Amino acid sequence: MIVFDLRCSGAHVFEAWFASSSAYEEQRDRRLLVCPVCGDSDVVKALMAPNVAAKGNARQVPAVMPTAATPASDAPSPAVIKAAMQAIAAIQAQMLEKSEWVGRAFVDRARAMHSGEADVAPIHGQATRAEAEALIEEGVPVAPLLVPVVPPEALN
Ligand SMILES: [Zn+2]
Numbered sequence: 001m002i003v004f005d006l007r008c009s010g011a012h013v014f015e016a017w018f019a020s021s022s023a024y025e026e027q028r029d030r031r032l033l034v035c036p037v038c039g040d041s042d043v044v045k046a047l048m049a050p051n052v053a054a055k056g057n058a059r060q061v062p063a064v065m066p067t068a069a070t071p072a073s074d075a076p077s078p079a080v081i082k083a084a085m086q087a088i089a090a091i092q093a094q095m096l097e098k099s100e101w102v103g104r105a106f107v108d109r110a111r112a113m114h115s116g117e118a119d120v121a122p123i124h125g126q127a128t129r130a131e132a133e134a135l136i137e138e139g140v141p142v143a144p145l146l147v148p149v150v151p152p153e154a155l156n
Contacts, residue, residue, distance in 0.1 A: 007046035008035035089147045099124045101152050107131045114140040124149065 004024055007013045012035050018024040024045075027033050033043040076084075099122035102109050106125025112118040114135075124145065127135070135142045 005046040006033060006035075006043050008038060008040040009042040010035065010038050010040055012037040012040075013046050085147065092146050092149075096124055096149070098122055101125060101149075103151055103153075107135065110135055110140050110142055111138070114138065126151075 001017050001019060002021065002024075003015050003017050005013055006016050014036055016024075016033065018027070024033075028043060031041045034041050035043060102123045102125040104126050106123060107127050109118065109123055109125070113120045113123075127142070132142055132144065
């Protein structure tokens with residue numbers, strides 16, 4: 001008999017006895033190994049080397065090693081990110097409903113509105129990063145769009 005320290009995907013470590021190393025592998029492959037804490041059947045060996053027997057209290061508790069098979073569970077899944085991007089795009093579309101697309105004329109129009117040469121109205125369009133920074137330095141209230149906007153002329 002040999003004992004293995006096993007670890008479930010929930011990072012619970014527990015001991016299990018097997019007739020042999022191959023008996024462990026067979027039971028693992030058939031997903032017969034179940035975590036006694038949470039019932040998870042996604043169980044792997046927590047240690048590389050099996051312990052033949054526990055020697056009193058001298059045996060050390062195995063440390064759990066992070067592996068590539070243990071992704072950070074806090075990281076949002078691609079589906080969550082996609083849903084968030086769609087929500088942002090919807091909010092932006094709402095904001096832009098009453099705004100006029102002016103394309104490359106954006107910088108001139110924004111500057112004219114800021115100086116009083118033109119009536120102030122909500123507009124959105126295109127500007128280079130340098131142009132946008134220059135506007136902000138002049139005190140023109142511009143903000144980057146949250147998601148790229150497809151110019152109306154590109155939809156035709
Ligand atoms: Zn568990």
